[in-house]
Structures are given as C-alpha cells and as structure tokens.
Amino acid sequence: MTVTHPGAPTLTAALDCFFVRPGDDARARTTGRHVLGRVTYGHGGRPPMLHDGAPLVRIAMAGDASERITEVWTSDRPVRSGREGDLVYAEDGEHFFCAVRIDERGVYRDTVRSVYENAFTLMWRLGYTELLRMWNMVGAITEANADGMENYRDFCVGRAEAFEAWSDRVDGMPAATGIGSLRPGIDLYFLACRTGRARHLENPRQTPAHQYPTQYGPKSPSFARATVMDPGSGSRSALYVSGTASIIGDDTVHHDDVERQCDVTLANIEALISPENLRRHGLTGGFGLADLDCVKVYVRDAEHLPAVRARCAGAFRSGTDLAFFNVDVCRPDLLVEIEGICR
Structure with a gap:
C-alpha cells in the first residue's frame, strides 16, 4: 500500500470530508458528489435520521458561545441509504457509514456491546468487512455510572466485549475517538470499507491503547492510533488520526499545563503520521502537521480555548478545516485532544 506524498498531484477522492458552518450555503453544495452522511456538532442532539437520502447525525457538542459545524462525508459513487432498527446507514459499494444513539441509562456496557454487534452484523452482511474509523461521544464521560464505575470505562467494557465476540471476523481495531458530549447518553457513528483496504497504525511514543494496564479500567480501549485507507486506483489515500492527547507510553504528562499538553499532543500526531512511522508499518510516503485537515480539537476548560x-x-x-469544542476528555487529567485526516 502506498500513501500519497504531500507533493503528489491532487486527484479526486473516492471518499471525502469537509466542514460546513452556518450560512456557508455555497460550501454545503456537493455538485458532482453524493452525500454518504452528515454529522452536525451543534447545540442540541437527536437520534440519527435519514435526511435528503443520507444519514443525519446531530450531537450536542457546541455550548452557547460555540459555533456549530456540520461534517459532511461525500463519495464519487451513487449512495443507497436505509434504516435497520436503531441503525441509520448509507453505502456506495465501497464505503459504509452508520450511526446510532444510546439513550442515557445507569449502566452502558451491555447496550454498547449489543449496539456494536448489531452494527458489525449489518456491515458484514452488506459486504463491508473492514472497519475504518469510529467516533464515540459519551455524555458525562468521566462521571460515575450507577455501579460507581466511570462512564467511559463502562463504555469500554461493552465495546471490548463486542470486538472480542467478533475477533474471528473483524480484523483489527480502527482509528477512533472517545470524547465527552454535552448531552447524556452516547452517540456513535463509524465508517467501514471493503476488505484489504485499511491498515491500522500505532504510535512509537505511546502504548497501544488495547494494551493499557488495568489501572485505566477492566477493559482496555479498543482502537488503533490511526488507520490508513487505500482507496484504489486513481484516488488519494487517506490517513485517519484517532483522538490524540498528552499521553506518553500510557501516562498523562504535564498535568494542569494546557500549553505543554497541546505541544505533546501535536508531537504525538507528528510522530504518528511521519514517514518513519509509516515505514515501520510497511508503508511508503508520509505526512506532516501541515497536511492534517478536518481537524477537531476538544478542550476541557473554556478558559484554555485561546x-x-x-x-x-x-x-x-x-x-485547514478546524473546529474547537469545549467538552470533557476521556481522562480527568487530560485538557485537550486532537484528531484529523491526512490526504
């Protein structure tokens, strides 16, 4: 698999993503493209629905003083959409987008496992057997559930059990984000593709999340630090960077210093997407921070936003398409988290 070098000529992407802000009607048009899914990071949230022939996901991520954005996923192929139970999805023959919401409850793990397994079943039946990217927005992420366990750790148990149950069919854990939201419950959406198109990457500066010790919860987080997708002939490759924070090994570093945490986060991303790390995974090419786009930045405390x-x-x-959200991060001592896409 080859990752397109930043100096290569621009080609039409089979799967693309961009942000739309209120009033940006010109950018919202997708002439010549087909919408695979829309995700609005706004002031309120609702269960996902089908709108104009594609899934629409609305997640409460923007506070009163924040600007909402809509993340738009488009394809160069015709799209078919549908609903199965609580799952809303779309597919184009090569890519699969799926979304679901879990309403607030005392303990999440069993419901999370069931929802994940239902999503795996649907994508597998439709022929999309390789996970590409997952997002998990967890309300009250670091607060305790009805059993006294942190909600994120509770969520991680259900997700890990689903991956364990499907380990003979789902090959590897993809890039993912697990972050707080401003509404109780959990909002989930993910991308999958055909077999043989995705490669999952780890970061030489960080312990793989699925190998974290039990001090971070009874089940380790189930994700890779990044996923590279080879879109096939005539299109650009893409590297999806997971939510990344100020973690070296498995330890949070620079407690209570947001600027130093931000610097470590950026250094972690730079190491992850570098030519050296791609070579370590048997890939060619590579990226720098200037190649990152569709960047979402999650900041725990509003006073740290400037x-x-x-x-x-x-x-x-x-x-760069860049959006900032004032929400909790998955550890109480983490102040900032950053994700994005390199193309």
Whole structure:
C-alpha cells in the first residue's frame, strides 16, 4: 500500500470530508458528489435520521458561545441509504457509514456491546468487512455510572466485549475517538470499507491503547492510533488520526499545563503520521502537521480555548478545516485532544 506524498498531484477522492458552518450555503453544495452522511456538532442532539437520502447525525457538542459545524462525508459513487432498527446507514459499494444513539441509562456496557454487534452484523452482511474509523461521544464521560464505575470505562467494557465476540471476523481495531458530549447518553457513528483496504497504525511514543494496564479500567480501549485507507486506483489515500492527547507510553504528562499538553499532543500526531512511522508499518510516503485537515480539537476548560487556538494556528496551515469544542476528555487529567485526516 502506498500513501500519497504531500507533493503528489491532487486527484479526486473516492471518499471525502469537509466542514460546513452556518450560512456557508455555497460550501454545503456537493455538485458532482453524493452525500454518504452528515454529522452536525451543534447545540442540541437527536437520534440519527435519514435526511435528503443520507444519514443525519446531530450531537450536542457546541455550548452557547460555540459555533456549530456540520461534517459532511461525500463519495464519487451513487449512495443507497436505509434504516435497520436503531441503525441509520448509507453505502456506495465501497464505503459504509452508520450511526446510532444510546439513550442515557445507569449502566452502558451491555447496550454498547449489543449496539456494536448489531452494527458489525449489518456491515458484514452488506459486504463491508473492514472497519475504518469510529467516533464515540459519551455524555458525562468521566462521571460515575450507577455501579460507581466511570462512564467511559463502562463504555469500554461493552465495546471490548463486542470486538472480542467478533475477533474471528473483524480484523483489527480502527482509528477512533472517545470524547465527552454535552448531552447524556452516547452517540456513535463509524465508517467501514471493503476488505484489504485499511491498515491500522500505532504510535512509537505511546502504548497501544488495547494494551493499557488495568489501572485505566477492566477493559482496555479498543482502537488503533490511526488507520490508513487505500482507496484504489486513481484516488488519494487517506490517513485517519484517532483522538490524540498528552499521553506518553500510557501516562498523562504535564498535568494542569494546557500549553505543554497541546505541544505533546501535536508531537504525538507528528510522530504518528511521519514517514518513519509509516515505514515501520510497511508503508511508503508520509505526512506532516501541515497536511492534517478536518481537524477537531476538544478542550476541557473554556478558559484554555485561546491558548489552544494559538498553538493550533501555529501548527496547521491557514486553510485547514478546524473546529474547537469545549467538552470533557476521556481522562480527568487530560485538557485537550486532537484528531484529523491526512490526504
């Protein structure tokens, strides 16, 4: 598999993503493209639905002073959409988008396992046997559930049990984000593709999340640090960066210092997407921070937003699609988390 080098000519992407902000009607048009899914990070949330022939996911992520954004996934292929139980999905013959919501409850693990397994069953039946990218927005993520366990750890138990049950069919854990939201319950959406198209990457600076010790919960988080998708002939490859934070090995570093945490987070991403790390995984090419796009930055404390914005402005190019959200991160001592896509 070859990852397109930043200097290569631009080609039409089979699967693409961009952000739309309120009033940006021109950018919302997808002339010549087909919408695979829309995700609105807004002031309120609702269960996913089909709208204009594609899934629409609405997640409460923007506070009163925040600007909402809609993340739009498009394809160069005709799209077919549908609903199965609580799952809303779309497919184009090569890519699969699926979304579901879990309403607030005392303990999540059994429901999370069931929802994940239902999603795996649907994607497998439709022929999309390789996971590409997953997002998990967990309300009250670091608060205790009815059993006294942190909600994120509770969620991780159900997700891990689903991956264990499907280990003979789902080959590897994909890039993922597990982050807080402003509404109780859990909002999930994910991408899958055909077999042989995805490669999952780890970071030389970090312990693989699925190997974390039990001090972080009874089941380790089930995700890779990044996933590379080879889209096939005539299209650009894409590297999907998981939610990344100020973690070296498995330890949070620079407690209570958001600027240093932001610097470590950016350094972690830079190491992850570098040519050296891709070579370590048997891939060619590579990226730098200036190649990252569709960047979402999650900041725990509102007073830290100006400092994080300044750090990101210096790291990413001026035309980057960049959005900031004031939500809790998956550990109480983590102040910032960043994700994005390299193409």
